């Protein structure tokens with residue numbers, strides 16, 4: 260873990276004046292203060308991260324009753340489990356007695372969760388099943404001491420969680436991108452591989468990096484050979500337009516080329532972002548692999564390769580890159596002021612057989628390598644941004660436009676979180 264110097268006189272007043280200063284310098288990278296302050300980090304967790312919809316896992320990863328996985332966010336741990344009734348639920352991994360974690364292993368199958376401290380026993384739906392010797396406690400109500408619930412939504416097999424029990428309706432947001440997202444039949448897809456990359460940088464730097472392709476030409480040679488997104492619209496437009504004109508017909512999916520963007524400040528409810536667009540690959544390439552050739556059977560009902568790829572966002576911190584033969588999901592989760600977990604999940608069609616229809620190495624090659632390149636540049640970005648001598652420079656108006664939407668949501672949300 261990277262440790263950085265801390266200002267001991269940090270305060271909400273200081274945060275307020277830093278936020279004010281940003282308004283006087285629009286369209287520029289933001290002050291290093293926002294990446295260094297422990298107070299800012301605490302505000303972010305409470306008011307942005309734990310109020311947002313976060314991708315947890317794919318429902319096929321917990322197929323049986325009692326199957327569960329832990330999702331680690333900031334200093335917290337959340338259990339996502341399939342109950343005896345087959346329902347998927349999420350709950351805080353915190354005992355309702357004196358707060359010990361009730362589950363240690365990151366995934367597995369349990370009939371119950373037993374607290375290691377004094378032995379309280381919880382069902383996989385979170386309800387309290389037994390609490391030793393509490394019969395002598397007057398007025399003890401077991402029903403009032405189940406594991407605290409976390410909101411949980413399953414959408415096309417993708418499981419999302421939100422620690423704000425009053426959070427808005429994510430499914431309503433995602434319904435607006437359902438035609439293009441539905442093309443891949445994710446509900447019946449399978450996880451070919453999953454990998455977590457710990458990046459030594461503040462979470463915002465990691466998300467910012469994902470949201471711009473200004474760096475693609477310089478940092479991602481393999482990616483840039485295939486994807487037109489590395490170029491300005493004026494250059495890529497003819498290729499993209501040709502692909503869009505044929506996409507619906509070639510893929511056999513009406514609406515696969517639909518565009519919809521309601522993200523960050525434009526999201527229908529807090530942290531319920533939804534975005535889709537289809538962009539083109541250069542001629543001769545049909546998917547995101549080492550050589551741009553297919554690496555797995557076509558997904559869902561897709562009939563043929565159109566030379567395009569679907570770009571999606573679901574919530575503020577989860578994204579997908581969907582090629583006709585495989586899909587790549589990205590999820591970013593802050594772990595501390597200077598550490599972020601970047602999780603990649605590769606999906607292939609549910610009935611594809613490993614070793615016969617696809618090889619994990621081929622499916623994962625491009626984005627595993629691209630992610631390692633990102634780790635390299637993000638950690639260098641972090642080192643520079645954390646310097647007291649960093650003076651923020653201007654954003655590129657086209658390449659860094661989405662990044663700016665993220666930053667303006669971020670600054671607004673942080674300002675809204677301050678006490679009156």
Ligand code: FES
Nearest residue numbers: 354356357374377
């Ligand atoms: S803290 Fe869990 S039983 Fe006491």
Ligand SMILES: [Fe+2]
Nearest residue numbers: 468474479633
């Ligand atoms: Fe990148």
